[in-house]
Amino acid sequence: MNAYLPLILFTVLTNAAAQLMLKRGMTGVGSLNVAGDGLVATVFRVVFNPFVFAGLCTFVVSMASHLIVLSKVQISYAYPFLSLAYVVVAAYAYFVFHEDLSAMRIAGIGFIVLGTIFIAQS
Template structure:
């Protein structure tokens, strides 16, 4: 079980860091439109950004660890741990992107953390 929890946590961390990296890459890329007229230049602009590539790579790595975890534990046990990414994202958004964290967002995140704790105790 301990190895599986390690795999789960690595997967969650890789996914969260991947999101942060994608966000940083998209702030460099700028706002995009999804019109058919601009699709090729838009995809090129996104696909050649090293932070976007890095973020997607982290997702793939996280998926490998997630699959390893799922081979060892029940999905109903593993999946709630994915919500830890909310905690990471809330903190990173505030620290790295100066996003506003409202009291309700903070309270919701604390409730998520409590839920993960309770599920982790259920074995």
């Protein structure tokens, strides 16, 4: 199963990258007013934001690589690695988006990393 670890980590990183692009895109779009702007106009405004569009495309790549992983390894091994995307997103959000990273979140991130290490060793 460790032979697929690079592909699993690629899935994690593309998943995290997609989330970060979506966040960046939605920050640029601003608050949504479906009732005032109309559903179709709102969908077009969101989907055609370059960061949102890139994030959605990156999700497709992430999902494709995840499907390959699922065809090769046990889901009980592969799926917990996706929690590492939270670690990447939280660190990026702290350093780039200047979001809060409390002691409790840092502790939780530590547990996620520790748990993933245990799973990788199994």
